[in-house]
Amino acid sequence: MRLHPLAADGLIASALTTVAVLLGTEAVAQGWPALDPLAWTLVALLTLPLVLRTRAPVTVCLAVHACWAAYVTLDYWPVVGSFGPMLAVYTVASLRPTRTAAACAALLAGVWIYAGLRSDAGSMASVAGQAVGFPLVLWRFGYVARRTGELTLRLRAEQADRARREVAEERVRIARELHDVVAHHIAVINVQAGLARFVFSSDARTARDALDTIEGASGEALAELRRMLGLLRADGVQGADGAPAPGLDQLDEMVTRVRTGGVGVELRVTGTPRPLPPGVQLCVYRVVQEALTNVLKHAPGAEAAVELAYRAGEVTVSVTDDGPVEGLDPVTPAERGGHGLIGMRERAKLYGGTIVVGPRSEGGFGVRLTLPTPVQAARRGDAVRE
Numbered sequence: 001m002r003l004h005p006l007a008a009d010g011l012i013a014s015a016l017t018t019v020a021v022l023l024g025t026e027a028v029a030q031g032w033p034a035l036d037p038l039a040w041t042l043v044a045l046l047t048l049p050l051v052l053r054t055r056a057p058v059t060v061c062l063a064v065h066a067c068w069a070a071y072v073t074l075d076y077w078p079v080v081g082s083f084g085p086m087l088a089v090y091t092v093a094s095l096r097p098t099r100t101a102a103a104c105a106a107l108l109a110g111v112w113i114y115a116g117l118r119s120d121a122g123s124m125a126s127v128a129g130q131a132v133g134f135p136l137v138l139w140r141f142g143y144v145a146r147r148t149g150e151l152t153l154r155l156r157a158e159q160a161d162r163a164r165r166e167v168a169e170e171r172v173r174i175a176r177e178l179h180d181v182v183a184h185h186i187a188v189i190n191v192q193a194g195l196a197r198f199v200f201s202s203d204a205r206t207a208r209d210a211l212d213t214i215e216g217a218s219g220e221a222l223a224e225l226r227r228m229l230g231l232l233r234a235d236g237v238q239g240a241d242g243a244p245a246p247g248l249d250q251l252d253e254m255v256t257r258v259r260t261g262g263v264g265v266e267l268r269v270t271g272t273p274r275p276l277p278p279g280v281q282l283c284v285y286r287v288v289q290e291a292l293t294n295v296l297k298h299a300p301g302a303e304a305a306v307e308l309a310y311r312a313g314e315v316t317v318s319v320t321d322d323g324p325v326e327g328l329d330p331v332t333p334a335e336r337g338g339h340g341l342i343g344m345r346e347r348a349k350l351y352g353g354t355i356v357v358g359p360r361s362e363g364g365f366g367v368r369l370t371l372p373t374p375v376q377a378a379r380r381g382d383a384v385r386e
Contacts, residue, residue, distance in 0.1 A: 005054055013050040016083050020047055023080045032077035042071040046084040053091045061088035061104045069111050078115035085111065086138055093142020094149075101142060105135035163342075170343045174350060178279065182225060188217045220277045247281035248308065251288060255306065258292045263321075264303045265292065271310030280371055283347045284308070284317050287355070290344055291319035291367040299324040302364065316370045323364040344369070 024035045045067040053060045064084045071081045089108045093101035109131040116127030196210035255265045302321040309316040348355040353371035360366045
């Protein structure tokens with residue numbers, strides 16, 4: 001549970017007030033005058049303003065030191081009022097520049113020596129040592145706390161900026177691939193439209209089939225564009241590099257490449273294979289590619305399995321491995337993460353699917369992607385049951 005800063009400072013001020021009150025009751029036993037109402041008022045003014053120490057650290061520091069000086073001048077036991085000024089100096093050192101903190105530390109040292117002179121201390125050397133040592137320690141701890149806070153904020157900002165850049169870069173890459181997918185649909189529509197116009201009068205059935213194909217391809221193209229415009233926000237998307245987008249028919253080739261890298265991979269296909277939109281195929285291909293790449297990097301010598309399942313209304317692919325072979329060092333630490341997982345999640349989100357990534361209870365690692373198939377695919381046999 002995180003406390004509001006003002007509530008936390010209130011608890012600290014209450015605790016210091018309680019300690020000061022308990023010490024004040026021991027004043028007579030220590031050979032000092034008993035605290036009267038004026039002394040108790042000054043004790044309260046020495047600790048209660050610390051509630052505002054993080055909002056106005058310098059003002060609070062000056063106020064409590066003024067009250068402490070008045071308290072010492074009235075010849076009360078100085079120790080009772082010393083906790084508030086010490087915490088005030090630490091607060092200034094943790095929140096304000098070094099020069100301001102040094103001035104407040106010097107103020108604490110001055111009042112400390114003044115209290116020693118007023119109390120006729122037997123050893124001024126001890127008082128002087130305390131007057132120098134305590135402010136220096138408080139200043140140092142406050143300085144370290146301030147630097148740690150600054151570095152923490154900077155680190156968080158850098159991490160957030162890096163995460164934004166990684167997501168933007170991944171979305172740009174997806175946009176380039178979606179460019180290929182949409183271009184494919186437009187090419188199909190163009191060819192089928194020309195065919196329909198050519199046979200419109202002579203072969204009505206062929207023309208009707210061409211129009212059905214145009215309807216399906218245009219619907220899939222619109223779905224791809226809708227996903228891209230709804231999710232991708234990165235500027236400067238470049239055109240594709242001319243290479244065709246890979247699909248499910250290239251999974252065998254990819255599995256063969258991974259086998260040559262020393263990982264035994266088994267590819268299984270369940271259900272009745274059916275045509276899927278190029279974008280869905282690309283998503284499945286890239287997720288399998290990234291998962292097998294992680295097996296090569298993090299689990300050398302492992303046995304892996306890729307299972308592609310066609311189900312009613314969806315397609316599921318899972319990539320599992322049984323962990324690295326003992327004695328073979330992975331390329332990178334065994335903890336998997338980074339750009340690859342970001343890419344997987346972005347792709348699953350782009351096509352309205354879900355992805356689960358993590359270690360398996362029986363050992364090794366697993367990735368499971370589930371993507372819904374669009375309505376156009378259902379019309380061409382998506383309702384097939386296993």
